[in-house]
Amino acid sequence: MLTYIIRRLIGAIAMLIVISMVTFGIFFVVPQWAGSSPEAMASRYVGRAATPETVHLVAQKLGFYDPVIVQYGRFAKGIVAGAEYDYGAGVEQCPAPCFGYSFISGQPVWPDLLDRMPVTFSLAIGAALLWVLGGVSVGVISALRRGTFFDRLSMGTALAGVSLPIFFTGMLSLVVFSYGLGWTPPGGSWTDFTENPAQWAFNLLLPWITLAFLFAATYARLTRAGMLETMGEDYVRTARAKGLSERDVVVKHGLRAALTPILTLFGIDFGLLIGGAVLTETTYTLPGLGQFAILAIRNQDLPQVMGVVLFAACFVVVASLIVDLLYAWVDPRVRLS
């Protein structure tokens, strides 16, 4: 078990290094292949009005003339150990993890990311709770009542859930519940949890439900398929033969085995979501990481884009690491290999 954990940890770290290389490559190496000169890249840092001499100087300071490997080393070191920027007028400290400074605001990227995180976190955790509980229970009931009206209705709804994009269901929910009925606050409402938990939950209710609907659909279908399979397994028959109550047979024996693929999917979904629920945040104008990413791309704010990409990638890697470890805990057969 310990070697399994260590192997997975090493794998996760290697994955992060590769991701940072690829990200760096996309933003610094590929433009050069495409014919962009170091000066052209440096000009993004100094604004349009700068003279060619200034641009050249900045490009030198930022090390754009150095070999790629040196540039990557500097970039990676900034993230791990922090960096110092020499602007001529004095040295500025950028503490680790340093993703550089925004082109637009001149603020360091990392604190901005941290600011946005609670919004996305709140959105993801609430929605995840809803969709896992909702999706899995609907899936279980559908499997047990296969072919009944409930099964057809829920699977039909699930099909709609997977097919309808969030900007449609999101908009619709806003039009109906916020602007029409006035039950829920309009888009853009955000209260920090520490300020007022009730208001926090109330503001997020609509985004939670909309986002959960999308995911719950997939989970319901997956759970149903898994349950139909496991409930036909020999060990479920054994559980019944022992005299176990039907509820325990379903939950402890059937569902337990059907949960494994759901766990895998959940890890990836949740990791992706933590990195920014772009569509949901945009639809409900929530100031989270997804919205941050969209703004950064629209502004061509390179350090911010890189920051958010790496940040999001980290979550996916960490989430899948956790899933791998949980997997071994859930399925003892995994521990062997």
Add this chain to the structure above:
Amino acid sequence: MSFLDVKDLKIHFPTDDGVVKSVDGLTFGLERGQTLGIVGESGSGKSVTSLGILGLHKGGRAKISGEIWLDGEELVSAPAEQVRGLRGKKMAMIFQDPLSSMHPYYTVGHQIIEAYRIHNAVSKQVARKHAVDLLGRVGIPEPGKRVDSYPHEFSGGMRQRAMIAMALSCDPELLIADEPTTALDVTVQAQILDLMRDLQREFNSALIIITHDLGVVAELADDILVMYGGKCVEYGKTDEIFYNPEHPYTWGLLGSMPRLDREPTERLLPIKGSPPSLINVPPGCAFHPRCPYADRTEGRASTEVPDLAPTERGHLVRCHMPRTERRSLWENEIKPVLETQ
């Protein structure tokens, strides 16, 4: 009335293609301390019968009729919850493939403890001790350690022993073993059969062994019931069935049984054809399309379902052929061939 009395049991499954008559009018009885072997090909209704006794078809699509009396309690008409209370406690089952029949995610100990605690209000520690005792009793070395192993960490024979331990956890009075040795190595088979015999003596339970292996029932059973197409075709004392069988199907089974005392070069005598569809059971005697003697019944074989009639030797046979003819066929044609082989 016997300890277990099954009367005219019918288990039918309605499907889109028609009604599958898996068990169609089965009657038998069994006393405590006795062993009944139910023999037949795949699809003859053996397993469905055993699951039916345990009430595992309740709530499903199956249509069940007839009576199952267990120690004075009628189970077919009893509510599902009442039968559930008996399951695992008064009657338990050992399944065919212990790897797929044990939950891969739980330790062997956990599964035995679970079975014990359903019917006994005891603490986990007490149940665990009981599980270790049981594992020791079924011959698992170092039971205190193996109790925390997962099924996939056991060998096939060990798993079947663990499965038996689980079935025995609540001292069941009726034990049903569905092909208990089919998935095992031949050497392990013998050990498991010995174990089951010893345990049965110890617990004085009634044992039903379901198998297609006549060697297994020869070893263990007091009575043998031969099933074909969901019906009993021959039922009697083990010695009678082996030494004086009267149904052509039983002859076929005996002929297709590999034996050590035969010359290895001799061919087995398989029964021609394949088991009948349980939806469109052949009219008349279900076995007649495969029966080499069907022409000796004055045409009744394909029109009339034969009755399960007693012979003077006290066992029951479902065959149209006149008794004298069956006897002479066995004595003059079948037995000599089986013996010379």
